[in-house]
Amino acid sequence: xxxxxxxxMSTICNIQNSKTAFLFSKNLLKKNHMIKNIFFYSDGVxxxxxxxxxxxxxxxxxxxxxxxxxxxxxKLNVCSSSAQERGIISREISQQFGILNGNMHHGFxxxxxxxxxxxxxxxxxxxxF
Numbered sequence: 001x002x003x004x005x006x007x008x009m010s011t012i013c014n015i016q017n018s019k020t021a022f023l024f025s026k027n028l029l030k031k032n033h034m035i036k037n038i039f040f041y042s043d044g045v046x047x048x049x050x051x052x053x054x055x056x057x058x059x060x061x062x063x064x065x066x067x068x069x070x071x072x073x074x075k076l077n078v079c080s081s082s083a084q085e086r087g088i089i090s091r092e093i094s095q096q097f098g099i100l101n102g103n104m105h106h107g108f109x110x111x112x113x114x115x116x117x118x119x120x121x122x123x124x125x126x127x128x129f
Contacts (some may be wrong), residue, residue, distance in 0.1 A: 021129035077111035
């Protein structure tokens with residue numbers, strides 16, 4: 001059994017790369033490997049946008065990432081700098097700026113590159129999508 005850190009850099013609009021990252025992560029867990037952190041960086045932060053509305057014939061990756069994280073106790077970390085640059089705002093930050101609600105899904109957490117480095121150092125394998 002290996003411990004993995006997954007880095008997702010592709011936007012949810014590029015459904016194939018994000019979907020591949022999700023399906024690969026799901027299959028790792030089925031093979032009894034462990035994922036402690038999934039880190040969404042650059043355009044990958046859009047995977048944590050709660051306002052994404054998918055077509056009825058497509059999977060809702062935001063919800064699927066959340067479901068995976070709750071079922072396997074995986075942290076869904078969103079790079080705070082990348083999120084800020086792309087208008088992804090957590091509820092806590094929205095309240096600081098007097099904005100009614102944030103648009104980051106409640107199952108995702110703001111994180112830093114320092115936390116990513118720590119996760120990488122503690123992992124057996126790191127995969128980037």
